[in-house]
Amino acid sequence: MDFLRSLFARMQGLGSGPVEQVLDELSLEGMARYIQSGDCKNIICMVGAGIATSAGIPDFRSPGTGLYSNLQKYDLPCPEAIFEIGYFKQHPEPFFTLARELYPGQFKPTVCHYFMCMLKEKGLLMRCYTQNIDTLERMAGLEEKDLIEAHGTFHTSHCLNFLCREEYGLPWMKEKIFSEEIPKCEKCNSLVKPDIVFFGESLPARFSSSLRSDFPRCDLLIIMGTSLSVQPFASLVMKVPPKTPRLLINREKTGESDSLMSFMGIGGMDFDSEKAYRDVAFLGSCDDGCLALAEKLGWKDELVAMVTREHAAIDAAEGGGASASAANQSSGDGEKGAVPEQKDKPAEQTGAREREKEE
Numbered sequence: 261m262d263f264l265r266s267l268f269a270r271m272q273g274l275g276s277g278p279v280e281q282v283l284d285e286l287s288l289e290g291m292a293r294y295i296q297s298g299d300c301k302n303i304i305c306m307v308g309a310g311i312a313t314s315a316g317i318p319d320f321r322s323p324g325t326g327l328y329s330n331l332q333k334y335d336l337p338c339p340e341a342i343f344e345i346g347y348f349k350q351h352p353e354p355f356f357t358l359a360r361e362l363y364p365g366q367f368k369p370t371v372c373h374y375f376m377c378m379l380k381e382k383g384l385l386m387r388c389y390t391q392n393i394d395t396l397e398r399m400a401g402l403e404e405k406d407l408i409e410a411h412g413t414f415h416t417s418h419c420l421n422f423l424c425r426e427e428y429g430l431p432w433m434k435e436k437i438f439s440e441e442i443p444k445c446e447k448c449n450s451l452v453k454p455d456i457v458f459f460g461e462s463l464p465a466r467f468s469s470s471l472r473s474d475f476p477r478c479d480l481l482i483i484m485g486t487s488l489s490v491q492p493f494a495s496l497v498m499k500v501p502p503k504t505p506r507l508l509i510n511r512e513k514t515g516e517s518d519s520l521m522s523f524m525g526i527g528g529m530d531f532d533s534e535k536a537y538r539d540v541a542f543l544g545s546c547d548d549g550c551l552a553l554a555e556k557l558g559w560k561d562e563l564v565a566m567v568t569r570e571h572a573a574i575d576a577a578e579g580g581g582a583s584a585s586a587a588n589q590s591s592g593d594g595e596k597g598a599v600p601e602q603k604d605k606p607a608e609q610t611g612a613r614e615r616e617k618e619e
Contacts, residue, residue, distance in 0.1 A: 279502045281537040291480075291507050291540055292556035295384070300479045302386040303379055306496055310485020310510060311372040311546045312394055317362060345458040349420070352442055352451060359437050359454070362394070363414070368574055369400035372484060372509075374566050375550035377401045378559060387474050389467075391486060391493055393456045400570070410467050410493050412456035417443070421450035428452055463492070475499035481506045485546045488515040488528075497528060508541045509549030 282299065283290040294300050309317070335354075341347040342354050377400050379385040389408045390397055395415055397407055417433045419426040426447050433454060436443040443452040457463055478500045488494040497506060497515050506529060508515065515529040529539045542549040554560040 279537065282503055283505050283538060283540075286531075286536060286538075286540050288507075288540065288542055288553060289556055291505065292553060294505060295480065295557060301384065302477050303384045303480045303482060304386050304474060304478045304500075305376050305379070305388045306390075306481065306483045306486065306493070307372070307376075307388065307397075308391045308484070308486025308488075311370060312367070312392060312396055312485070314370045314372075314545065314547050315367040315396065317367055317394055340459060343458050345460040348453065348458060349451065352453075356437055356442060359414075360440075363434060363437060367394065367396065368571055369396045371547035371563065371567055372550045373397060373400035373402075374570060375554060375563060378554070378563055378566060380406060386478065387470065389471075389493070389496060391490070393454075399574075408464075408467055408470050410457070410463055412454070412464065414454045414456065417452050417454045419445035419448060419450050419452050421445065421448050424448045424450060426452075471496060471499060476501060478504050480504065482509065483507065483515065484509045484549070486510070486514070503538065505538045505540070507553075508539070509546050509553075510541070510543065511545070512543065513541050 283294055285293075295303075336342055337347070342358060348355055373396050376385060376388055376397070380402065385406060387408055388397055388402055388406055389410055391411050393409070393411055393413055395413060397409075398404075398415065414433065415430055417428040419428075424445060424447055426445050428443075433443060433452070436452075444450065445452050475496065476499075481497065481500050481504060483497060483506065486493075488497065494515070500506065508529065508531075513529075513531060516531070529541075530536045531539050531541045542552065544552075551560060551563065554563045
C-alpha cells in the first residue's frame with residue numbers, strides 16, 4: 261500500500277521537492293568521509309553469496325562456477341529444484357548430498373565478514389541482513405541480535421510434521437548428514453529439514469518485523485555480493501529513507517531500475533544518471549571492496565590484524581585442519597593468514613550495467 265501511495269504521488273507531481281544529498285562526493289572517498297562525519301550512526305549491511313566465494317563456497321548464478329551450473333550430477337528437473345520444498349519432501353537425497361559438500365564449519369569467514377564485525381565493534385552496525393545459510397557471519401562474531409538470516413540457517417533444524425515440529429541442533433544434523441543418513445525425527449520418524457528457507461516457504465517472521473523498524477532509521481546501506489534478483493530481499497534497497505546513501509560492493513552493477521520506473525522517479529539504484537545523488541558502486545571482489553573502504557577510513561591495518569588473528573584462532577581450534585584462509589585464496593600467494601594488499605590499479609567504481617554474478 262505504501263508503494264502504491266508513493267507511486268500515485270509521484271505520478272501526480274506531489275513530491276516533496278529535491279532530496280537532500282548527504283555525500284560530498286559520489287565515490288568511496290565520499291562514503292568514508294560520511295562514515296567518519298558523526299552523522300552516520302546506523303549502518304545496515306545487505307549481503308549475498310558473493311561475500312563467501314573467497315572462502316571457497318560457490319555462489320549461485322556465476323556461469324560455469326556457480327552452484328546452479330554444477331548440479332547436473334543430481335539429475336534434477338531444474339537446478340532450483342534442489343531448494344524447492346515440494347521436491348525436497350519427495351526427494352530429499354540431492355539436498356543432503358549437496359549439504360555434505362557445503363556444510364557449515366568447513367570454511368572460514370572472509371575479509372568481508374570481519375569488516376562487518378569491525379563495524380559492530382565501532383558501534384556503527386545496526387544489522388546485517390543476509391541471504392546466506394553458511395553461518396559464517398556467526399562464526400566471524402556477529403550475534404543473533406546483529407543478524408537477520410532472511411533465508412534461514414543451518415544453525416537449527418525442525419521436524420516437518422506440523423503436529424510435531426521437534427527442534428534439533430547443528431551437531432545432531434551434522435552427524436546425520438555426514439553419516440549419509442536422511443535425517444528423520446526421533447519422535448515421529450518424519451523428515452527433518454534445516455531451518456533454511458526453500459522456494460515455496462515463507463521468510464522468517466523476524467525478517468518482516470525487523471525491517472519495519474530498522475530501515476527507516478538507516479543512515480547508510482551497504483550491499484555486498486548479491487544479484488538483488490530474489491524477492492522480497494531485493495526490494496530492501498528501496499526501504500531506506502530517500503536521502504540515505506547506498507554503497508554497492510560487487511563484481512557488477514545490480515539493483516538498477518528499468519527505464520519506465522526511472523521515468524516515474526521510483527525504482528532501484530542510480531549510479532550514473534544526471535539525477536544520481538546517493539548511490540556508489542565499487543566493482544570488484546567483496547574482500548577488495550572492504551579493504552579499500554577500510555583503507556579510506558584508516559582501519560585497514562586493524563582489519564588485516566583481525567582477519568589474521570581470527571583465522572589463526574580457527575586453525576588452532578581445529579588442529580590446523582581448516583581450509584586455507586579466504587585472504588590467501590583471494591591473493592593466490594603470500595604467507596598463511598596474510599590479507600592481500602590493494603592492487604596498484606584500484607577496482608573500478610562504476611561500470612557496465614550487467615547482472616551481478618554473485619548471489
